[in-house]
Each structure stands twice: as C-alpha cells, then as structure tokens.
Amino acid sequence: MRLLTSLATAAFALLVAQAASAQTVALGTTKGGSTGQVGTAIANIATTAGEIRVIPQETANTAQYIPMVDQGRIEFGIANYPQTAFAITGTGLSEGKPSEHLQIVATLMDFKSGMLVLKASGIESTADLAGHKVPRFPDNSLGDFVIRAVLATADLTYDDVEEVPMANFPSMFQGLKDGTLDTSIATIGSAAVMDIAAAAGEVKFLSFDEADDAEQLDSVLPGTLVYDVTGSEQPGVEGETKIFGYPYLLFANDETPAEVVTAMIKALYEGKDALLATSPMWDTFYPDTMARATGLPYHPAAAAFYEEKGLLPEG
CATH class of the missing domain: 3.40.190.10 (Periplasmic binding protein-like II)
Structure with a gap:
C-alpha cells in the first residue's frame, strides 16, 4: 500500500511539474462568434495535451490580432483562407500592408x-x-x-x-x-x-x-x-x-519557436475527437489534411512535421 501511495504521489508530482514547466503562449481569436469558439477549443485541447499552455487573446475581430501575430506580440492566430492570404500578400483587406512574418501552421476545418x-x-x-x-x-x-x-x-x-x-x-x-x-x-x-x-x-x-x-x-x-x-x-x-x-487556418509568427509550433500541431493532430466534441464545426477537420492549404508559406517546424508524416502536397 505504501508503495502504491508513493507511486501515485510521484505521478501527481510529475504532472504538476510538467504543467508548471509548459511554456505559455497566446492565440489570437475573437470574443464570441464562431472564431471565438474555434480559438477556445484549440486553446483547451493544446493546453490539455500538456506541452504548452495556450491563452486565448480575444479582440473584436481578426483584423486586430493579425498585426499582433505579425509583430511577434502573440505567437498564434486563426483566420479564414481569404483573410490570411490577403494579409500575407498585402492585397484585398490588407492592400499595401503585407504581414511578412506570418507563416501557416495548419488547415483546420472548412468554415461553411x-x-x-x-x-x-x-x-x-x-x-x-x-x-x-x-x-x-x-x-x-x-x-x-x-x-x-x-x-x-x-x-x-x-x-x-x-x-x-x-x-x-x-x-x-x-x-x-x-x-x-x-x-x-x-x-x-x-x-x-x-x-x-x-x-x-x-x-x-x-x-x-x-x-x-x-x-x-x-x-x-x-x-x-x-x-x-x-x-x-x-x-x-x-x-x-x-x-x-x-478553409480556416492556424498561423504563427515566423519566430515562434519550433518546439512550440510542433507541440501545437501534435495536439491538434491527435485531438480530432476532443475537438469535434466542442462543436459540429469541426466535422470537416481531418488530421491527414492539415497541410492542404497551398500557395502560402509554412512555418519550418510545420513543414518538417508534415513532411515526416507524408502529408505535404507534392510541389
């Protein structure tokens, strides 16, 4: 009995130590609405996985936090493909103001x-x-x-x-x-x-x-x-x-550490069931298509993860 108690105590102590050592990062999302739901789900699943602690950084709209990610003030953000593409290329919504430090981390779901x-x-x-x-x-x-x-x-x-x-x-x-x-x-x-x-x-x-x-x-x-x-x-x-x-995309600042990006991707890749449990919006999230967004730059850690899994599109 003493041995079992000691083992349980040691296991608990290990979990506490892991939680305390997890790096805290911020995820740009909105307050309320569909994007807010998605951001909260990502933060919860990634934090529960234990390698990083993700805090939602809520703003009124995506246009407010995209520059924050580009400037490195927060690590991650989410937005639909058109808005992300406009931001990176400096066209459309972001005419003449390219966000040159944004890089793609994952394709999430199809926002219908x-x-x-x-x-x-x-x-x-x-x-x-x-x-x-x-x-x-x-x-x-x-x-x-x-x-x-x-x-x-x-x-x-x-x-x-x-x-x-x-x-x-x-x-x-x-x-x-x-x-x-x-x-x-x-x-x-x-x-x-x-x-x-x-x-x-x-x-x-x-x-x-x-x-x-x-x-x-x-x-x-x-x-x-x-x-x-x-x-x-x-x-x-x-x-x-x-x-x-x-498609809805997760992106990061290009200086977000590789281990943080990898931890985020791994949590999502392994968290399909938990994500779907938060909302039917996740029913078009498929781990094997997380690299399907084309024509945009990927964070090196994301590219490495998908290449190892054989998920990067040819060309």
Missing part, C-alpha cells in the same frame, strides 16, 4: 457559412435581399468583402439594399435577433445560429448556385467555395441548401 434569415421574413434567395436591411461593415473589412461578394451573386450592390452600419459580427448577430437586420452572415453549426433561432424564431440559410455563384464569390474572396449541406440536419438547413465557405 451563409446568409441567415428568419423564416418568417419571406426572403427565399439572395435576389430577395433587394430592399431589405443588410449589414454594412467598414470599407475593406472582412464583413464588407463577404457582403459585397454575396450581393454580387444576385447582381446586387449596396445601392440595392438598405444598409445598416455594423461594427463587428456580434453586433450583426444581435441585429438579426432584434429586427435591426433582415439577414446575417452565419456559420453552420455555430452557437450564433442557435442563439438567433432561440431569440427570434425559426431560421434558414439562403441557398447559392454551385455552378454560377462559386466563381463570383472566389473572384472577391480568393479560396471561397460553395458547399452542398443538404440533409445535414443542422439548424437553418431546409431542403436543398448550398452555402459558401473557405
């Missing part, structure tokens, strides 16, 4: 989003948004690019709708709840969709045309695809439903 409306509104298509209250984000913000891309699929512009100024995504979600807006960008399976439905009544996603709309969306937001989510049994999906989306 769309335009959410209340069923009672009678809005059945993007063309029906004409004359309705639509969020108007600051020029050249991510929300601005998304809304302009969506309207363009129906040959609409801001001139064809009633613009309602919005500061960020949480205020947009609230706008659909309280009637300030008639539509909102939303991610399938996210808490925001469920919250809106609980507060304002039944919701539905407007459907896009895979053949006609995908090219238009991609021309404004590089990397954007149209996904068929018909039959997914998620709130807001009724009948044939096709929504837009893009």
